[in-house]
Amino acid sequence: xxxxxxxxxxxxxxxxxxxQIVEWIVQYGFHLTITRDRSTKLGDFRPILGKTRGxxxxxxxxxxxxxxxxxxxHEIAHLTNWNQFGSRVKPHGKExxxxxxxxxxxxxxxxxxxxxxxxTLQNYMDNPAxxxxxxxxxxxxxRLYDDGESVIFLEELPQNTLFKLRSGRIFKxxxxxxxxxxxxxxxxxxxxxxxxxxxxxxxxxxE
Numbered sequence: 001x002x003x004x005x006x007x008x009x010x011x012x013x014x015x016x017x018x019x020q021i022v023e024w025i026v027q028y029g030f031h032l033t034i035t036r037d038r039s040t041k042l043g044d045f046r047p048i049l050g051k052t053r054g055x056x057x058x059x060x061x062x063x064x065x066x067x068x069x070x071x072x073x074h075e076i077a078h079l080t081n082w083n084q085f086g087s088r089v090k091p092h093g094k095e096x097x098x099x100x101x102x103x104x105x106x107x108x109x110x111x112x113x114x115x116x117x118x119x120t121l122q123n124y125m126d127n128p129a130x131x132x133x134x135x136x137x138x139x140x141x142x143r144l145y146d147d148g149e150s151v152i153f154l155e156e157l158p159q160n161t162l163f164k165l166r167s168g169r170i171f172k173x174x175x176x177x178x179x180x181x182x183x184x185x186x187x188x189x190x191x192x193x194x195x196x197x198x199x200x201x202x203x204x205x206x207e
């Protein structure tokens with residue numbers, strides 16, 4: 001069974017990380033699903049409910065190997081945090097952060113992550129956010145290893161630029177409010193806060 005897990009995971013993870021992840025799958029007895037791209041989340045943890053066998057973790061299939069590993073360990077930390085505390089603590093509270101930092105520690109090596117990413121990742125792990133998207137520097141470095149065409153982020157656009165999100169909704173970029181940008185949705189004229197690292201397509205006009 002371990003060989004089967006390793007064979008599948010070697011397609012998604014940095015090779016030196018595979019053995020440890022396989023050990024945790026066996027040790028913690030969870031069911032891992034590699035799923036389609038989901039625009040609202042990169043991964044998901046679902047605890048045992050009723051008579052369901054084993055905790056469940058799902059990870060988007062199209063993450064690059066470094067983002068896949070960071071996301072998977074994030075969800076494994078939810079699992080071990082749940083095993084220890086159940087629903088008695090916050091999902092991303094200090095207890096989860098301790099579990100996450102502990103589980104990431106074996107992977108903070110140059111044979112797993114590129115040297116230029118390690119310092120940023122180590123700083124992030126000092127106080128991990130609910131999502132890697134919450135750390136702009138880490139997110140930028142992870143995006144460098146994505147396949148396909150170069151990505152345009154909202155923060156790169158001049159104010160008043162028209163843009164389309166992956167969902168197909170069209171906005172006009174407004175001023176920054178704390179961490180996010182106030183953007184007007186063209187169809188509804190409502191104002192929304194949009195993350196600076198949202199992937200966008202620049203538009204010259206609205207049909």
